[in-house]
Amino acid sequence: MFKNKACMYLRLSKDDGMSSESNSIINQRELIQSYAKNNEIELVKEYVDDGYSGTTYDRPALKDLMEEISKKNRAFDIIIVKDLSRFGRDYIGAGTYIQKIFPQLHIRFISINDNYDSKHADMSDTNLMLPIRNFINDSYARDISNKVKSSQKMKREKGEYIGSFAPYGYKKSEENKNKLIVDENIRDIIKSIFDMKLKGYSSKAIAEELNDLGIDSPKVYKEKQGLHYTGGFKAVKGGNWSAKSINRIIENEVYIGTMLQGKSATINYKNKKQIEKDKRDWVKVEHTHEGIISKEVFYIANRMLKRDLYNTKEKKTDLFSGMLFCKDCNSPLVRRVVKYKEKERVFYICSKYNKEKSCTRHSMKKEDLEEILTGIFEGYLVFHENLYQKIQTIDITKNIVDTQIGILQREKEMTQELLSSLYADLEEDIISKEEYQMFRKNYLEQITKLNENIEHRRKKQEAAKERIKNNEKWLIDIKKYKALTKPDRLSIVMLIDKILIGEDKEIEVIFNHQEEVAFLEAMANSREEKTVRKFVESEVCYG
Template identity: 35%
Template sequence: MSKIYKAALYMRISNSDERTGESESLGNQRKFLQDFVAKNSDIQIICEHLDDGVTGLVYDRPAFNELMRDILAEKINCVICKDLSRLGREFIDTGRYLREVFPKYGVRFIAVSDGIDTINENNLSEELGVTLKTLLNDAYSRDISKKTRSALKSKRANGEFVGACPVYGYLKSGENKNQLIPDPYASEIIKDIFKYKKDGMSAAKIAETLNNQGVLSPLAYKKDRGLPTPKGGFADKDTSMWSATTIIRILKDETYTGVLMQGKQTTFNYKLKDKKHKPKDEWAITYDAHELIISRQDFDLVQKLMNIDTRTAPNEDSVHLFAGVLICGCCGGRMTRKIVPYKDKKYFYYYCPTGKKNGCTAKMIKEDDIINCIATSMKTHIANVVDLDSLLEILGTKKVAKQITDKFLTQINDVDKQIQKITTYKVKLYESLVSELLSKSEYNTYKKEYDSELFRLKNAKALLISKYEHEKLTAEDKLRWTEHFKEFSDMQILSRRAVVALLHSVTLHFGEERSIHIQYRYENEYENIMKLINQKLQKEAV
């Protein structure tokens, strides 16, 4: 009686395999292997192991590890694959399993399509065909890796989203799922988070508020909606609650302003999957890539909030009104809020913690006095800026700024069309080579010309984008700063958000005559616009 081999069918597909659907691809492999076993009476199928979406360049795969455990437990003594590439595409390790590991445990290996069956091989290490196949599989993986990297780089350069999981607040859309659109529900949570921060809440308090409201955390929300979830980092934590870390990560993410930042990491080569971080000047950054959830104005305001002292006092939900803003005119230190109880009442003061011992002669000053003084000054300054903005509309200065930025956008779109045209020519050029309409020499000549032209155009596009962004900041944004002040034109009570948005610092001087110096944000822009208006008025007067 002939020996009966206890076999495991091993199947693998990777993300780079061309397939119409994962179930059909795995199904085809299974059917192919089952038909083979049906024709071989000395083989009995004991189990199946499936690695779905896993590269063949590494052997640390979930199903393959299970296969090896079955071998060590002597549950199976035969492994059957459709072809050698299903076992692996890495030359060295594939050879080691064929020539060392499987023989050591008495395992028969069969790659049906390649005609490999170790029961018929007396000395596999000398089999030239197997060596060539493993080399070709390795070379194939290297080629696929290069093509994949090139395709991803091209898509990133065109502003297409190539990630598997959009950030919380966005969904993938478009024919190829390469565009981001706001998630109707999650985007509103993002807006709430930024609003809470502008109102003075700490990150921990925002997280607590969302948890108390029963709002699902980003990971829990995606799992609940059946959306793809990222692997690694914070996403793999067991907790599904909002945390201060998650809030801070969201508040710092420029994606919500319509900016797409990709290509932040890469691998050392096609065999090593460990990630390394790339310098920011090598990232693929696209502005206005998708619909924004948070305006640039609000985003910048929140960054300012996060850069100053935002410590909260015990049992309080928000930061103090002037935290990080008040400066001692004597020593330059930050002033601190102090509560002084007196006859069942509480009085609030600001003082300099440097103290007389360290040479500071600053005195305590009532919080109410500071509030009244600053509120009066701010209302006057806001009214002046609002009047200034109205004058800008009349003089048409805003329209001029928009015309400048629109000119660059038109040029960028024109270069994009040229890039697309050259790219199409390159594709047709290759088709002509394959169809033998062009010789290899002619193909190389034309390809070199097209590559040179593409290089020139892409550099030109990068330069135009840089100029556009600069002009946008120097022209459009220099006028848009007035919106910060217009937002508070109806302010009745001084708020933390108004203080942070409009004030750079408030310096308290404690000489013979106490004084307060208020430095507003955008003072240089204010002065420059005043000069521009005066020049325009003088020209019109002439």
């Protein structure tokens, strides 16, 4: 060991807030250098933990320091800190180091601002002053932790982004670091990922496609931006895209403008280990920033994600990938290719039959399926065009009326009149003071309940109007598929949920938006205004 040779330990946490200037690494270093010079101590080494909390002792520089003092031929036998809080804010942990570990290793510990030097400390200093200092630091750490959590909770509930790094495809606004804006360099990549999923690519195939095109993975891209990124995107082969990173993007609602935060939390202010929170406790706020893709595309892509999409070795996507199911056992159908006279014939069979022989073949040729589906599509588009024309005749500002609201409003007015007449009845000795108070209480309660009921029904009425508007937009979107001579991949996944194949080759097509279609069809078939009002009133009550 070398007498009077020391190291300085410096630490700064992002939680130090307003005191960061006085506790800066430079300030700590200069103070320790001045102290060492005045006390004839030679500084031979420096350990710095910048950005690490004092409530945990799992810090890289502190670990290196502990490794050094454990050596027989260590370079120093003195540790100097600016104050005890720089070493640690955990009462028990700091006390263990200073009162047990350092003395056992014959290490001298100096805390300048606390006027503490273990070489000159007597029993009262060691056993009384240090625990008090440690307790104060521990309380400070707990207080800081609670304030940070409270602030973060408020920001989450307002839809403000509080992550260290913006999600891939976004960046933090320069004007407001809690606001996400689209990274235009990445916008088209996000769109292409969802587009490939809709086309029938597996997540692995999408990752391979991006790697072949030389597109940087989220981790590599952020590193090139100068960010020390350690996020959740698992990369392979030195930072390439993987199926897992593709899945994380497709599942992330941030791409439709929705903020979903608070998925995990630390155990407490001392233990920084992250634990998953119940989904019911996640904080979800919609319309917090610009979405890159539509909700329709997002939900369909996630539906495809849950299905077993297959790709050929040539990375070609199949028209019906993830869409065909056995009508009897509901298992997905698998694609099979047979070569006959130098021609390839594609057909589909039940996967359960293919693996276990426990169902039947349910075999269907691709060309036959396309022909049948073309006819079904033609009828579907004609039906929706007629439905759209009928919906156009409904004036939602006049026809979507909950007549019960007017009845409740009149009942409320009558109750208010009775309430107003109570005082006159009391003055004229028609009722007693006790009766006055009882009647007044009852009338006020009735008015409160009526107000709540009226407000509830008004909201339901507006929701019914909004539902018609939204579905009208959806009907307009369907029109773009009229120009197709036969269904393509995009029209199939956007309009169809699944296609069921029977053993005798009968086909049942389950279209998307079935509830919306039923709602609009019922509205359209309500010819008379009175009937329409009655229908919507029912929708308001029970919708």
